[in-house]
Amino acid sequence: MKKINIQYKPLILSALIFLTFGCKKTLDVNVDPNNPPIEQASPEVLFPSGIMGTAGIVGGELTILGGIWSQYWTQSNASNQYKTIDTYNLTRVDLNGPYDRLLSGSLADFNLSIKLAQERSDWRYNLMATVMKAYTYQVLVDIYDQVPYTEAFQGAANLQPKFDDGYSIYVALLAEIDAALAKDFSAPLTTSQAKGDFLFNGDMDSWVQFANTLKLKMYLRMVNAKPAEAQAGIAKLYADGANFLTVNAGIAEFEGTPNNSNPFYEYNIRRLNTTTNIRASKTLTTWLVKNGDPRAVTYFGTATPTAMHQGDFAATAQEQPTYAAATVAAQDATDPVWFINASESYFMQAEALERYFGGSGAKAKYDAGVTAAFADASQNGAAFIAPGGKYVYKSAGSFEDKLEQIIVQKWASLPGSGHTIEAFFEQQRTGYPKNSPVYSTDPSYDPEDAAAPNHRGEWVYAKNGVTGGRFPKRLVFPASSRDRNKNTPAEVPIYTKVWWGK
Numbered sequence: 001m002k003k004i005n006i007q008y009k010p011l012i013l014s015a016l017i018f019l020t021f022g023c024k025k026t027l028d029v030n031v032d033p034n035n036p037p038i039e040q041a042s043p044e045v046l047f048p049s050g051i052m053g054t055a056g057i058v059g060g061e062l063t064i065l066g067g068i069w070s071q072y073w074t075q076s077n078a079s080n081q082y083k084t085i086d087t088y089n090l091t092r093v094d095l096n097g098p099y100d101r102l103l104s105g106s107l108a109d110f111n112l113s114i115k116l117a118q119e120r121s122d123w124r125y126n127l128m129a130t131v132m133k134a135y136t137y138q139v140l141v142d143i144y145d146q147v148p149y150t151e152a153f154q155g156a157a158n159l160q161p162k163f164d165d166g167y168s169i170y171v172a173l174l175a176e177i178d179a180a181l182a183k184d185f186s187a188p189l190t191t192s193q194a195k196g197d198f199l200f201n202g203d204m205d206s207w208v209q210f211a212n213t214l215k216l217k218m219y220l221r222m223v224n225a226k227p228a229e230a231q232a233g234i235a236k237l238y239a240d241g242a243n244f245l246t247v248n249a250g251i252a253e254f255e256g257t258p259n260n261s262n263p264f265y266e267y268n269i270r271r272l273n274t275t276t277n278i279r280a281s282k283t284l285t286t287w288l289v290k291n292g293d294p295r296a297v298t299y300f301g302t303a304t305p306t307a308m309h310q311g312d313f314a315a316t317a318q319e320q321p322t323y324a325a326a327t328v329a330a331q332d333a334t335d336p337v338w339f340i341n342a343s344e345s346y347f348m349q350a351e352a353l354e355r356y357f358g359g360s361g362a363k364a365k366y367d368a369g370v371t372a373a374f375a376d377a378s379q380n381g382a383a384f385i386a387p388g389g390k391y392v393y394k395s396a397g398s399f400e401d402k403l404e405q406i407i408v409q410k411w412a413s414l415p416g417s418g419h420t421i422e423a424f425f426e427q428q429r430t431g432y433p434k435n436s437p438v439y440s441t442d443p444s445y446d447p448e449d450a451a452a453p454n455h456r457g458e459w460v461y462a463k464n465g466v467t468g469g470r471f472p473k474r475l476v477f478p479a480s481s482r483d484r485n486k487n488t489p490a491e492v493p494i495y496t497k498v499w500w501g502k
Contacts, residue, residue: 050109059337060263066421123183250338311462337418373413
């Protein structure tokens with residue numbers, strides 16, 4: 001990991017350096033040599049551009065969305081910025097960045113990088129761009145269910161590409177990763193090229209681990225809808241001796257200056273010129289405080305945060321006098337944006353070992369996941385997984401007991417990750433943390449649940465939700481697609497599950 005200094009535009013949130021790195025199409029026959037068309041670009045230019053575009057969206061808009069929908073934070077009662085998110089009232093005119101900027105920006109960059117790398121038999125860039133293309137597509141599919149794939153990136157030749165179903169895209173992406181892994185990418189990158197690899201500085205072994213870990217995640221996503229394929233895919237990974245990530249994969253360090261900062265910070269604090277739009281949610285803070293978890297200090301700056309009930313921004317000062325001083329989410333301009341971090345890798349391995357290998361080695365991976373998660377928060381989790389500790393692994397429990405413990409720990413590990421949307425995806429896949437049948441102000445709401453102490457953290461339906469008690473499960477397609485592409489699928493309610501949902 002290394003420090004980077006790349007300009008991106010906070011007003012559009014997505015680290016769009018592809019606008020300044022020559023990735024611009026032109027219809028003019030008189031081409032400005034300082035702004036060549038995208039067809040004249042190279043993988044060395046396109047690849048880092050795509051990475052920063054993905055980091056800008058995943059670490060910006062989707063971190064805000066994921067953090068609220070995963071009940072780490074909630075909309076302040078003194079502002080209005082995120083009310084549509086916290087009430088599950090997003091429509092086709094809201095939050096268009098993930099679709100527009102990932103599909104036409106990052107994915108276009110990665111797709112062309114792959115094409116150019118293959119033309120010159122550069123299997124290093126082919127692998128790196130293929131993995132990032134698969135990661136970015138996976139995020140899009142997981143939140144929209146269907147997106148253009150087979151007819152994407154054709155430019156003027158096809159302005160209305162068809163939408164492919166999420167399962168078919170997953171299958172195709174997994175095949176692309178396998179094909180890229182089968183090539184010879186052993187030749188090292190040059191020093192100049194390595195500088196454009198913001199994740200691993202040209203370490204191809206780490207890219208292989210990232211590829212394997214991404215495959216593991218995608219197969220685990222399939223366990224509900226395609227259980228046989230999920231099991232076969234994971235079994236093959238282990239039979240082939242696949243190595244998985246043991247380090248965090250993403251952008252390790254931003255600068256604390258305008259346009260060079262963490263995208264969540266850039267948008268939520270610098271752009272809006274306030275630190276109080278997002279307040280701590282009772283859902284997460286109650287769980288942390290009940291367990292004496294020191295990550296509360298990392299996530300909120302105090303061991304005992306004053307929190308708001310999820311979505312309760314309309315409460316008056318008389319109804320909720322503590323809300324005016326509710327704790328804000330801790331943010332820093334240099335916070336990282338991880339695509340997959342080491343703790344996730346370990347938690348996924350623990351789940352896979354429990355599902356398909358009788359649990360052999362699962363405890364060790366779970367313990368490694370908790371340890372890595374605490375380390376990311378600059379805390380020590382050793383006492384929590386030691387005998388008698390709050391988070392000691394339940395080796396003798398049922399599979400669902402173990403899965404719940406793993407996923408709840410994954411949920412607790414992600415508030416500072418830069419990709420909180422992953423916690424939302426995992427809850428839709430597994431049902432953990434559980435959804436509470438009552439709101440958190442109800443006397444019967446018991447986030448501690450003494451009979452099952454690791455099962456705390458139940459999500460509550462937002463106080464001002466507009467979906468009749470149904471939790472959100474996806475985004476609707478933006479107006480930019482609906483108005484221009486006749487092939488855009490019919491709109492379904494935001495509470496309709498995606499193809500792999502539980």
